[in-house]
Amino acid sequence: MLFHIEEAGVLTTVQDLGRHGYRHLGFPLSGAVDPLAHRYANHIVGNPGSDATLEITMGGLKMEVLEPHLIAVTGADLDATINQNPFPLWKAVKVQQGDQLRFRGPVHGIRSYLAVSGGIEHEMILGSRSVYERAGIGRALKAGDFVFACRPVDKQDLAREGWQLASSYRPFYNNEITLRVIPGRHMERFTLESIARLATQEFTLAGSDRMGAKLHTGSPLKHKKSADILSEPVMPGTVQVAVDGQPMILLADAQTTGGYTSIGTVREEDLWQVAQLKQGGTVYLKMEEGWSDT
Template sequence: MSNPIFKVVKSGLLTTIQDNGRSGYQQYGIVVAGAMDPFSMNIANFLVGNPGNEAVLEVTVMGPTIDVVGDAVIAISGGDLSPKVNGEKAPMWKSFEVKEGDRLEFGQPVEGARSYVSVAGGFDIPLVMGSKSTYLRAGIGGLDGRALEKGDVLNGTGGVNGISGRALHPEEVPTYKKEMDIRVVMGPHLNAFSDAAVQTFLSSTYEVTPKSDRMGFRVKGPKIEHETSADIISEAIPLGGIQVPANGEPIILMADRQTTGGYTRIGTVISRDIPYLAQAMPGCKIRFCEVNVEEAQEIYEDNDRFIRTLGKVSNPRQ
């Protein structure tokens, strides 16, 4: 039986319900969506004793003000957006109790762009194609397919005793810098670019622009010239795919990316670096560093083992 946990007093810039997204439906034109920073989402869930894929609140840059209307155990991970409970600094990367009558709010961004708020037992949100994730452009998932608004009440699933005081080891807590190296696997359309263009891509510093959103990050810097056309026959687009349209300015495709695209892709950001990229604010400087497929797979496997181990420790029933 569900029970009210949160009531939204102020909505913030953009706060949505997200989990791992809708996998298996891209062939039908259904966007995956899901958390921009899946690492932080998983950890927030593990800290309160949830499975990693349980839905959380994804809070972007300027967070909401939320009144607690039911006792709960919560955790906040990801970017530090100055969370407070009753005016006092709230812990991050650690589960803690909130009581009816408490107020959770966010202040100025200190580091990173997105925070994730989990609640023990998860939010009572209907599944749409196997996911609770909000996809705003189609108006599906989450709370009526939209961002949170003033007056919204979020229910928990009820009957779940959360685990308070559990924390991620400080050495494992990521830091989100204003300058970052992002690893990429090159291809698949390298034949569309000259050697000089590829060298420009790998040796230049790019800046995340304010035109970036959940669909894609637009970056500005030295233009990447095409040797042939920028256009290709539309094909499936992976998370982290780096499109280069005719203007030579890269676009890194993120959680709400379209299912197919008709621009050349010079490379793909490896999955382990997507969470760091997701925390980049406009003005953040990034450099692209090439790794081969074997290196990318090894990095993925190491991270996957880490996540699986934490999941088993957090929730032995998994």
């Protein structure tokens, strides 16, 4: 046993890089909503990027260390502390039995990733350790739970103590983001005025979870006719627009098919920004070349 959960916080789950190859059976990708921070956390402690981490959303997590180990915390600054002292982010840190780790709440970003040498142990289902609560595949951590590492720490692991990611590689979590969008085949279903406005239109993040991020604008996108289509495959990054004209960006736990029009897909390498954006943050959608409003 590595950690004892004393307070579970808003939402803390075990995640890896997801459940690949099962979307045709209705299983979403799942996995880390911010795979960039997840990979970095694993890299710092010497793990493959595919190893499982703890995804800590919004903070509130408090836990006791039960055995010495090497860990790293990346992603959002959730005001993490160790024994009431600031915990260094983006760095390999040796923790000792009895240490108290706490994530008080978001300063920059909303999701932290905690990696341990050898990875977090969790039941492997369909090739992944990722929790997907909607289908009953695992659950969020709760007070009283224990978290296990896949193996004990060794001397080779501890040799990485103090290793840190260069500051030039660390993402900055801004409250204003620009997302590159690859145009979709439903563009002709929106009015030319709506499409033309996208280049400068400001959206606000109205709310988000692991399934998607709902945007809001005072000038909703307008459909020429219906917002409904025959259901077709969707994926993380798909930007759906329902009848209200407000876009929804699908994320890791998104459904596998959808019946709403889509203006396109956010580029995969930009999605981490959505994962870390606070509610009320500003979003701009930059349509990539290859479409025309004329």
